Amino acid sequence: MVLFIFKLINPWGFAMLSKLKERISSMVNPIALLLIKIGLSPNHITLIGLLLSILSALFFYLNSLIFGGILILLAGFFDALDGIVARLSNRVTKWGGILDSSIDRYSEMIIISGIIIGNLCDILWGLLSIMGSFMVSYTRARGEAEGIKLSSIGLMERAERMLLLAIFSIIGHPWIGIILLAILSNITAIHRLLYIRSFLKKIERPSQ
DSSP states (O other), X not given: OHHHHHHHHOTTTTOHHHHHHHHHXXXXXXXXXXXXXXXOOHXXXXXXXXXXXXXXXXXXXXXXXXXXXXXXXXXXXXXXXXXXXXXXXXXXOXXXXXXXXXXHHHHHHXXXXXXXXXXXXOHHHHHHHHHHHHHHXXXXXXXXXXXXXXXXXXXXXXXXXXXXXXXXXXXTOHHHHHHHHHHHHHHHHHHXXXXXXXXXXHHOOOOO
């Protein structure tokens, strides 16, 4: 029943931003090729994204919301670029994937922490948003470790989370973005857990 409700509020699988990200990826190939020419590796791009996230958190701490929001978008852009650079330069590695996903977690927690310590949101909502964001990523990792594809399951994937914070920060209300993030990310985590449970129940046989 709960899964049915999630399907009703999630008619498109919430994959629109993921599809948009794929289209943007093909458009930024020339930029990726330029970065490859000047000698930047995928890991360099990943670390630049982390630096931009740290700067974003600093601007939030200084209550400079517009710059904080813009830097979130720039960090997201570099997050998309590192994978493109890896593919175009034929440098896709397991270590690069692990580094990228780990830096993504750090970047996200740093940005939300900047909003919290900048007194731009209630600390409880801030902590709930950190919890939810982490659990969305964790449930995906655990599910995919069991062979369950979760990339389009649920609303608040990383791109959506960062876009939400960026938009509400730029318009001057990051606390609204944090509240929505706290609610929707935890709903997404629960949605994924229920999806995993449903999937596993279909393929597991009861013990004889």
